[in-house]
Amino acid sequence: MLHATPIHLENVSKSFEGSNGRLDVLDGINLDIRPGEFVSIVGPSGCGKSTLLRLVAALDTPTSGQIWLNGQPPLALRAQKEIGWMAQKPALLPWRTILDNVRLPQQVNRQASSQPSAPTESLLKMMGLADFAAAYPHTLSGGMQQRAALARTLASNAAVWLMDEPFSALDELTRQALADEMLAIWQKYRPTVLWVTHHIPEAVKLSDRLVLLTQRPSHISGIVPVDLPRPRDDTSTSFQAVVRQARTILQKGAV
Numbered sequence: 001m002l003h004a005t006p007i008h009l010e011n012v013s014k015s016f017e018g019s020n021g022r023l024d025v026l027d028g029i030n031l032d033i034r035p036g037e038f039v040s041i042v043g044p045s046g047c048g049k050s051t052l053l054r055l056v057a058a059l060d061t062p063t064s065g066q067i068w069l070n071g072q073p074p075l076a077l078r079a080q081k082e083i084g085w086m087a088q089k090p091a092l093l094p095w096r097t098i099l100d101n102v103r104l105p106q107q108v109n110r111q112a113s114s115q116p117s118a119p120t121e122s123l124l125k126m127m128g129l130a131d132f133a134a135a136y137p138h139t140l141s142g143g144m145q146q147r148a149a150l151a152r153t154l155a156s157n158a159a160v161w162l163m164d165e166p167f168s169a170l171d172e173l174t175r176q177a178l179a180d181e182m183l184a185i186w187q188k189y190r191p192t193v194l195w196v197t198h199h200i201p202e203a204v205k206l207s208d209r210l211v212l213l214t215q216r217p218s219h220i221s222g223i224v225p226v227d228l229p230r231p232r233d234d235t236s237t238s239f240q241a242v243v244r245q246a247r248t249i250l251q252k253g254a255v
């Protein structure tokens, strides 16, 4: 694995041409993410969070502006299997068992990787899926499929993790438990993480910084650093102060 991969976005804009004309989604995003940093992208529904992630993942290209991952275009990192991607709607391969789905990135990367990655069996256990290793995806609930997709991303030893609302189908208790496990894995392997979420407390719990987006066409309305030691107590006054700070900026960007 390529360690220490910075992400650099320079004046990135994205518009879609449709039958009703042009839809301007992202408007001049400038962002520098440090190697090994955990950054959450938070913004209103439809503002372009998934679009932004797709651009960084080289699944789409900006209308204007530049993106660099470790000084290379995103497509180069993708070709090197250094991008771990989790879509908003998890896509598991229906003909593979849960265990084989989770193992997939390790199997694909076998020759390239010299670095260890998290063992798949313990990931499945951590996700509460140990009893479902031999099951096929369609037999699992949406939340369980999402946990399996999360395990698959964590099992890849990619340098960059791009996660699109990975906890959105989970109940609150599972969400909190997985957040702690996630952090332990991130701290061990230190990929650079871009984490999209609606959930401000989740972003504050996990991230080094929150990047807040406005309504479409969206730009960055504020960046909130979270200078609290981990693990973070979400009931503490300092934690709540950061949540409030982020919420205030988001509300201003929503009008």
Ligand SMILES: Nc1ncnc2c1ncn2[C@@H]1O[C@H](COP(=O)(O)OP(=O)(O)O)[C@@H](O)[C@H]1O
Pocket: 016, 017, 018, 023, 025, 043, 044, 045, 046, 047, 048, 049, 050, 051, 052
């Ligand atoms: N491929 C596409 N073609 C046309 N419009 C798109 C496409 N992808 C996204 N959009 C539009 O761009 C806007 C932002 O979408 P998205 O990035 O999914 O927002 P978010 O993830 O923040 O909810 C939405 O209005 C969506 O309909």
Ligand SMILES: [Mg+2]
Pocket: 049, 050, 051, 088, 164
């Ligand atoms: Mg989205």
